Structures are given as C-alpha cells and as structure tokens.
Amino acid sequence: PENVRVYEFAEKVNRSVGEVIGVLFALGMMVTKNDFLSKDEIEILAEEFEVEVTTVNPLDELEIAEDHDAEEDEANLEERPPVITIMGHVDHGKTSLLDRIRTSKVADKEAGGITQHVGAYQVEKNGKKITFVDTPGHEAFTEMRSRGAQATDIVIIVVAADDGVMPQTKEAISHTKAAGVPLIVAINKMDKESANPDNVKAQLSEIGVMAADWGGEYEFVPVSAHTGMGIDDLLETILLQAEVMELKANPNRKAKAVVVESSLEKGFGPVANVIIKNGTLHVGDNVIVGKTYGRIKAIKLDDGSNAKEIGPSTPAAIVGLNEVPGAGDELIVMDTDKEVRELAEKRAEYDRAKALSKSTKASLDDLSALI
Ligand code: GDP
Ligand code: MG
Secondary structure (H helix, E strand, C coil), X not given: CCCCEHHHXXXXXXXXXXXXXXXXXXXXXXXXXXXECCHHHHHHHHHHHCCCCCCCCCCCHHHHHHHHHCXXXXXXXXXXXXXXXXXXXXXXXXXXXXXXXXXXXXHHHHCXXXXXXXXXXXEEECCEEEEEECCCCHHHHHHHHHCCCCCCCEEEEEEECCCCCCHHHHHHHHHHHHCCCCEEEEEECCCCCCCCHHHHHHHHHHCCCCEHHHCCCECEEECCCCCCCCHHHHHHHHHHHHHHHCCEECCCCECEEEEXXXXXXXCXXXXXXXXXXXXEEECCCEEEECCEEEEEEEEECCCCCEECEECCCCEEEEEEECCCCCCCCEEEEECCHHHHHHHHHHHHHHHHHHHHHHHHHHHHHHHHHHC
16 A cells, blocks of 8 residues: 555556546546555555555565565474663663673673774673673664564563663653563662662562562563672573574574664765574675665674674664664665665665655645635
C-alpha cells in the first residue's frame, strides 16, 4: 500500500492514466498522475479493472528481505552471544555499571591498550561472550523497536537499592515488556548503608515483576558498581538466560546489522557503530544502510584494533559509507556496488516522491474545501 503511483498502476493494468484518475474522480477522490495511491484507492481500482493486487514492499525491498530472512536450515546455525541493553531511572547507576563491567572484564585483555567507542562492547565470562550496548536509553530502544530493528536480546533494569522504583524504572519495564524482551533486575548501590533490596522487590512485585526467589519468574541480582560486588553473578545470570533463549545465527552468509549510533568523524567521514545481527561482515563488502550506501573500508573493534571480518553479535565501528545513517537503520550486504547504489537512490526517490505526493494531496483537499 501507498507505494505505487497513479501512472505506475495504470501501466501495470494496461490502462491510461486518464482512466485511473477518472474512476477515482467519479467517486470524489482527486489524484494526479504522480500521486501515490492509498490502500483504499488501490482496492477500488482493482475491483473496477478486475485485476488482482498483491502488495509488494517499497520497490525491491521485499526481494532483499526474502534473501536475508529466508528460513535458515538449522544445520547452518551457530550459537551467538547475547546483546544486552541496560535501562533504568536516571542516576541509578547505568553508566557506572557499564563502566564497571567493561573495566573489570576487558582490562586484562587490553593490557593498557586503547578502547575505541563503538557504541557497544564485548566481555568474556566462562569462555562465552556478552555484548553490551553502551548508548541507548529508552528513546533509542523504542525508536529502534518502532523501526523493527530490535538489536537487544535481554534488558537489564537497574534499580538503586536506596532509591527504589522510580518513574523511569516503570517506563523502562513497560517498554521492555512491550518489546517482548526478557529482563533481569540489577539492584545496584548495595554498598550503601541505606540499601533496601527487599523494598525494591516489593515495589517491583506490585507492577508485575516478581523475583524468582519470591516465587516469580524474574531474576534479581544485587550488585554494586562501586565495589564490583555481584558483577560476576549478573554476568552468569545473563549467560543462563541466553542459554534458555538458544540465540543462534548463521555466520556463513552475507551480513545484516543494525546501527546503534553514527557520526561524522574527522579523517574518516561517516562512521556507523553497528552490531551484527546475522552473517559475517567483511572489509570490501558493498552495503546499503537505510538511505545511504558504501563499501566497507575499515572495521574497528571495541579494543581499538582493526578487523577484516566480524560475525554475529559483534559490535564495531564501520567506515566507508557515503553519508551518516540513522540510529536503528539496518545494514544489508549486497553483491555489487551497483545494486546498493541503485537501491539507495530508489529509497531516496521514493521518500521524495512520497513527501511530494502528500503535499499535493493536501493542497487538493484544501482546494475542494474552498469550493
Ligand atoms: P546513570 O544516570 O543511571 O547512568 O547513573 P550513573 O552511573 O551516572 O550514577 C549516578 C550516581 O550514582 C553517580 O554519582 C555514581 O557514582 C553513583 N553510583 C553508581 N553506582 C553506584 C554504586 O554501586 N554505589 C554507590 N554508592 N554509588 C553508585
Ligand atoms: Mg548515565
């Protein structure tokens, strides 16, 4: 719906543009040659011209989507690390917790090396990797979700033990539940004298998040970002949850990734921080990312090193795009530079035409109101 223009429809059904416009005009609907048809209008026309209409996504998108989302043979699937987002009320310790996890688990590997900000980082626990998204708050999370680009497998809800449940705690929980993403509660600031974890449990049980040790289905882990207490427990709880979810991907296919943030960097041009959702991304791959495209020139990992290729759940900063993409945009690898360029152009043209069509329609409506 809403992605075929009047003249395109006419061509498809072997009618003149005038006939198409005439049918709608007779019913009081004013359209011009370049307008996009609404779902209702298409239905009317289909009935009038006795044609069957199958809906196709904007332009070639469906074709790519099919290629990428095709049922995967179970034999090709391999376990992948869980992707974690931390949410919670302001000042309850999200940043501190992310920093603590990163420094306590990544430091030995780095041995004084540089860390690169790539929008997410990976730690290792019991030989298994965990990816932490280190940027999105609620807005980024919901924005990505509304665009169908959910990157998160598990949400950690941080609640300060001394402060208890606050408005943004509730908000974070309802977003997480609405997204159908499992959550784990981290009761933070346990080092404080005023810490009252039972109060947190009681408050959360009132809003439908009952702790497992109280007979509910949610894991609660007491932690302190300051002392490091409970961090290992939290990581283990994440790995247990991930195991239950059987998170898998096929590393032997063209990559699909999601942009968590992006920027224009001096000396590099547009840089996108992405997390690989499926497949393997290689330097040299031709990619389309939302309305922009490019060829991967460099892949930078969270430890500051460069990689030639990265697999599922790996976060990285990629260089080589023509423009800065948006957060939540999906990156898709295609075979040739021609394909990605053409699709990017089509997407841009589609957007322009749609905006134009909307404004034309509005002015026609205004006009008829005046008459
Ligand atoms: P955010 O807004 O959720 O990212 O919270 P921050 O990580 O910025 O922390 C807010 C404040 O709480 C800062 O002053 C932190 O030092 C403090 N804080 C965070 N975690 C702990 C903790 O485990 N114990 C104590 N005592 N203070 C903490
Ligand atoms: Mg913060």
